[in-house]
Amino acid sequence: MPHPLRRAExxxxxxxxxxxxxxxxAALLIGAFLFPVGQILVLSIVPPEExxxxxxxxxxFFEDDYYLRVAWRTFRLSVIITLVTAMIGFPLAYVVARSxxxxxxxxxxxxxLPLMTxxxxxxxxxIIALGRGGPVADLLSxxxxxxxxxxxxxxxxxxxxxxxxxxxxxMTLTTLGVISTIHPHLEEASRxxxxxxxxxxxxxxxxxxxxxxxxGSLLVFALSISSFVTPNLVGGVRLPVMAGAIYQQATSxxxxxFAAAQSTLLLAAxxxxxxxxxALTRRRHG
Amino acid sequence: xxxxxxASALIGGGFILLLILVFMLLPLAIxxxxxxxxxxxxxxxxxxxxxxxxxxxxxSTAYLDAARTSLILATAVTASSVVIGTAAAIALHRRLLPGxxxxxxxxxxxxxxxxxxxxIGLLIVASIYFGGPSLVALWVGHxxxxxxYIVRTVxxxxxxxxxxxxxxxxxxxARPLQRLxxxxxxxxxAGIIAGGxxxxxVSFDEAVVALFLRSPGVETLPMRxxxxxxxxxxxxxxxxxxxxxxxxxxxxxxxxxxLGLRRVAG
Numbered sequence: 021m022p023h024p025l026r027r028a029e030x031x032x033x034x035x036x037x038x039x040x041x042x043x044x045x046a047a048l049l050i051g052a053f054l055f056p057v058g059q060i061l062v063l064s065i066v067p068p069e070e071x072x073x074x075x076x077x078x079x080x081f082f083e084d085d086y087y088l089r090v091a092w093r094t095f096r097l098s099v100i101i102t103l104v105t106a107m108i109g110f111p112l113a114y115v116v117a118r119s120x121x122x123x124x125x126x127x128x129x130x131x132x133l134p135l136m137t138x139x140x141x142x143x144x145x146x147i148i149a150l151g152r153g154g155p156v157a158d159l160l161s162x163x164x165x166x167x168x169x170x171x172x173x174x175x176x177x178x179x180x181x182x183x184x185x186x187x188x189x190x191m192t193l194t195t196l197g198v199i200s201t202i203h204p205h206l207e208e209a210s211r212x213x214x215x216x217x218x219x220x221x222x223x224x225x226x227x228x229x230x231x232x233x234x235x236g237s238l239l240v241f242a243l244s245i246s247s248f249v250t251p252n253l254v255g256g257v258r259l260p261v262m263a264g265a266i267y268q269q270a271t272s273x274x275x276x277x278f279a280a281a282q283s284t285l286l287l288a289a290x291x292x293x294x295x296x297x298x299a300l301t302r303r304r305h306g
Numbered sequence: 307x308x309x310x311x312x313a314s315a316l317i318g319g320g321f322i323l324l325l326i327l328v329f330m331l332l333p334l335a336i337x338x339x340x341x342x343x344x345x346x347x348x349x350x351x352x353x354x355x356x357x358x359x360x361x362x363x364x365x366s367t368a369y370l371d372a373a374r375t376s377l378i379l380a381t382a383v384t385a386s387s388v389v390i391g392t393a394a395a396i397a398l399h400r401r402l403l404p405g406x407x408x409x410x411x412x413x414x415x416x417x418x419x420x421x422x423x424x425x426i427g428l429l430i431v432a433s434i435y436f437g438g439p440s441l442v443a444l445w446v447g448h449x450x451x452x453x454x455y456i457v458r459t460v461x462x463x464x465x466x467x468x469x470x471x472x473x474x475x476x477x478x479x480a481r482p483l484q485r486l487x488x489x490x491x492x493x494x495x496a497g498i499i500a501g502g503x504x505x506x507x508v509s510f511d512e513a514v515v516a517l518f519l520r521s522p523g524v525e526t527l528p529m530r531x532x533x534x535x536x537x538x539x540x541x542x543x544x545x546x547x548x549x550x551x552x553x554x555x556x557x558x559x560x561x562x563x564x565l566g567l568r569r570v571a572g
Contacts (some may be wrong), residue, residue, distance in 0.1 A: 037482050038397040045394035052446050056427030137554045138511035140528045141547040145333020217312045246420030253535050263422045270426045
């Protein structure tokens with residue numbers, strides 16, 4: 021149903037009122053959001069020296085083994101992180117959706133709490149947990165999976181463990197949005213026709229959850245390739261990822277053009293993932 | 307009638323759930339535990355129990371200054387983004403403007419664009435046009451990333467409100483500002499309050515944009531903690547972090563009371 025003001029005074033004062041209401045926000049987002057992001061694109065094609073081509077900053081990235089290795093590590097870790105969050109996030113979302121209200125609610129609350137605490141604080145927890153003498157490292161040496169006195173700090177495994185915890189809520193919430201639209205009658209129908217619980221889960225619930233898992237994965241991957249605080253602090257200087265390299269160049273070496281070129285590549289990758297994500301989630305909300 | 311969930315699924319599911327919850331809460335619990343150690347070093351499990359590191363924090367001017375900066379920043383950000391976000395949400399809700407769906411996407415886009423890209427963009431603009439990063443630049447940056455939360459919570463509440471009441475006020479002769487003040491804002495109240503708590507929490511905890519806009523004399527709590535973590539953190543860092551976790555829990559409870567988390571998260 022259209023808003024009644026729309027019918028009543030279309031074109032009259034109501035239109036001007038809407039313009040006034042949205043004006044400050046639109047000005048803020050254009051001036052302090054779109055413009056800065058646009059500046060990155062402009063700086064990325066400004067060559068470092070006179071006479072070089074506008075692709076010089078990008079060429080430097082693709083010709084240098086170091087940066088390619090950093091990009092490859094970022095990509096590889098993000099794939100692993102996405103797969104692990106999907107594998108944990110699906111059962112968690114299913115349990116939240118099908119539990120009695122109060123259980124599901126408590127679970128949701130406990131998932132959202134870590135999401136809303138500062139990423140610096142969560143990462144700090146992982147630094148203690150993964151470091152020498154921490155509970156995770158102890159568990160590994162107890163089970164014989166790791167050496168005595170082992171540490172997962174400054175390892176790729178450590179980055180994956182910490183990042184999965186940071187990003188799991190995004191996967192769970194996105195998947196939960198889809199699973200809660202699957203009517204329990206579908207599962208009951210499958211069960212009364214003789215399929216077991218796990219068969220029903222695999223052949224009914226999982227296929228219907230695919231849109232949620234896909235959009236959750238796109239979101240988690242996009243957040244993962246652009247994360248900086250957790251991989252930087254857990255991985256340390258030996259294991260730089262793209263976002264960490266950009267931060268270094270922007271704030272320490274002040275090589276803005278090169279940092280802008282890398283940001284542009286990252287932005288292109290993120291947009292390539294987020295546009296399908298937004299299309300998928302919008303279709304769902306109808 | 308078949309049993310809905312077999313015993314193996316209930317037990318296995320419960321077990322998996324427990325593991326996931328331990329995993330999710332582990333870093334927060336460890337920080338809290340490490341903060342009450344009586345020893346001089348960061349260890350887990352803590353040695354003994356004492357609140358000495360909390361005393362240390364409360365006596366440290368560096369931490370108190372950072373806490374003050376964070377509080378001032380988060381309060382200013384909440385004020386600006388509540389005003390801007392509420393106004394925008396009302397305009398978007400009325401759908402009178404051409405391209406409302408494009409505008410909605412614009413207003414929500416800071417939620418999905420990685421903050422590192424936004425952070426470097428702001429740093430570049432602040433340095434080229436405004437003589438370098440400052441607390442004001444940080445205020446503007448945090449307002450941009452918190453406006454979407456307000457737009458979302460206010461829009462959610464308005465979509466449940468009865469639009470006929472505003473129409474009734476109009477036919478009874480209420481002028482636009484009167485309608486806004488006496489009808490629409492009270493209708494949006496729960497969303498405005500919950501969104502405000504969200505904005506405060508996001509700004510108080512935000513580290514990435516803050517690190518890019520680092521400037522002399524401006525240090526927020528997350529910036530200070532990040533700096534300490536790069537070297538060798540003491541239990542004092544754990545004490546500050548625990549206080550930040552407690553503040554977040556308070557804010558979640560507040561949001562929950564006014565709006566319900568499920569509606570914001572879903």
